[in-house]
Amino acid sequence: MANTVLKYNVSGSSSWVPYYVPNQSEHPGILGELVPQLLIQAKIDSEKQNYPPKRTNQALDSGLLDFDLVSPSWFPNEDMGDKFVTSDPIINIQENIITLKENAVAWQNIDSIKGQVIGTVRGYLYHDDAFFTRFDFTSERELIKALHKKRINAAISGDLPALYWSKQLNLPITLAAVHSDGVLVMRLRKEHKDLLPRINAAIAILKDNGTIKTITDKYTLHAILSE
Incomplete structure (x- = not known):
């Protein structure tokens, strides 16, 4: 067999x-x-x-x-x-709301995403995406760029991919509320x-x-x- x-x-x-x-x-x-x-x-x-x-x-x-x-x-x-x-x-794996430093205070509570447009990665699963409007991008890298182009105010990303691409692109971001842990x-x-x-x-x-x-x-x- x-x-x-x-x-x-x-x-x-x-x-x-x-x-x-x-x-x-x-x-x-x-x-x-x-x-x-x-x-x-x-x-x-x-x-x-x-x-x-x-x-x-x-x-x-x-x-x-x-x-x-x-x-x-x-x-x-x-x-x-x-x-x-x-x-x-x-x-273990963790996701955070990611945003620019000047906007971080507004995204410290996970409930702040409700009813908002949130950057997401196309094809990814989010346990609560019935409560916000997805704005899909092709990757975590594109989420970081979109934040700095002001196309979105906040996104959801794994903490490690977000930190990596922030460093590689030299585009600072802040990890705000934990989205999933x-x-x-x-x-x-x-x-x-x-x-x-x-x-x-x-x-x-x-x-x-x-x-x-x-x-x-x-x-x-x-x-x-x-x-």
Whole structure:
């Protein structure tokens, strides 16, 4: 019987640094390094795809992809639907309202986004986007530029991608209210649920032996955020 080959995508947007760094085989980002090691540890064959976020969600829903890495905090009521099972937590992840320093006071309370136009990344999931008007851009990088062009007053971004692109573009931003504070998990189609114990065991091993911390520190304490 042939081994199951799990098809997956971890790219997020083209600017989801430091979680994924496109076209950098030596330094592909936290998830670019971690996911292959996790699957090897779990003894699961895989095939990496490269879809944009919107197509990733569609491909997962239709079965063209078998898993991705998401945070339950991105979904309303942390409900990812009945087609999926989820792994144990892999790493922590946080999103913030980002804005310019002169506007930061107005965005210190998360309720301030209600009824407002908020910069978002096309195809990304936001647990509360029924309460604000999305203004979609192609990436976190474009959110930073849009803030400085005054096209938007506030946006939602992962804290690390926002800080990275702010530094790279030399366009200062402020992290205001926390929008979501959670963990990344593997969202796996339910037909592969028998693989979940192996996946969770691999996560535990990579935590215990320091692999997850080493990879995370590499991209958050050293090269990526200190260039």
